[in-house]
Amino acid sequence: MAAALCAVALLLLGGCGTRVAGDTSDANSAASTLSLPWTLAQPSAVTAAQLADDRRTLTLTAQVPKGKRPCVRAFKAAFTDSSPKYVWVQITFSSPSGDRRSGCTGEGTASTKLRLPEALGNRELIVDSSTQFTADGAQLPALRLCGELGCHPPATGCTTASYEQAMIAADAPEHSYRDAEHCDGKWLVIDFSWRTGPVCGDTTATPSGCTSSLGDRVFFRAEPAGWKTITASSTGGCKAVQRVEPGFPTALCATLAPLSASLHPSYPPPSATASKLP
Structure with a gap:
């Protein structure tokens, strides 16, 4: 009889052995959530x-x-x-x-x-x-x-402003330099590079600053919103781009040399302003 009364009492308290009288952890958790600053x-x-x-x-x-x-x-x-x-x-x-x-x-x-x-x-x-x-x-x-260049970006074409828009579309690294552009107004190829290694002017570095660079070549197609990236490749010729976009004109890519051979080992040139370097 005593055991039965104990069982009933435990059930009324909220469950046999699962909770302790006075346990308010759930309530505290809810109150803590409600008290968070908005x-x-x-x-x-x-x-x-x-x-x-x-x-x-x-x-x-x-x-x-x-x-x-x-x-x-x-x-x-x-x-x-x-x-x-x-x-x-x-x-x-x-x-x-x-x-x-x-x-x-x-x-x-x-x-x-x-x-x-x-x-x-x-x-x-x-x-x-x-x-x-x-x-x-x-x-x-x-x-x-509107895009990064505002609601009316420069029209696609063979102009400096248009090339800058293409560099943004290609997500080129900051302080990149354009090495060459091949453009007909509808299609575009840009070779660009950025310096890597020691800071320019650092005479303690080995090798000395401004002696190495990385580069990339990106192919674009003109669209109403601006230049659209087709693909990127460091290889020469047209094979890489025409595999992705068969309509890319051979006249703009046939004479492209492999990028590793076309980069100047000390690019950017001495005439480049130091403020453009990282």
Whole structure:
């Protein structure tokens, strides 16, 4: 009889041997989560913008923290400034994601609407100081996301500005130097290199500074948004690029020498300014 009463008592207390009276670990854990500070934050990326028929109402989509518990509060966009060429908007929200105990370690998307004081018109939309959108050339209602060179990069062609755009498209290392360009306006080959080894002017280094370099050769195709990388190869001739893009013109690649043989061993040349070196 005593054993039966003990069993009933243990069950009423929450389970035989599984919990101890006064154990509040789960409650403390929940309270700890609730007490995490919610701080003001901005999205890691703004991925899309849409413009309604009134040309004033925007729908903005961005990447925000995500987890098992709520990770975002007060997600909103606000108009901050405008000029004849630009409209500035800022997205903010509150989140406990700064503390990993919150569980907000993933990412999801969230959208918010904003009505501008006046129509966007031909102006570019700048969100959070860095992401640009434009209605020019866009398929409305979606605005066009602009690239690293802005909403209107240099047109593809055989010009210095165009080559610089191609170097960005190729993700060339910082302080790279263009060695040669072969261009017909629709297709492009760029040889570029960057110095490696000791710093220029370091007389204690062996070998001395500026005596070695690495390089690459990248092939491009012109597209409406700018130069598009086809492939990269250090080999000579056309085989590498025409394997990927059979339409690449032989006239631009037939005479290309293997890259290792074409690089000058002391590139960049003495005429290059030291400020461009790493």
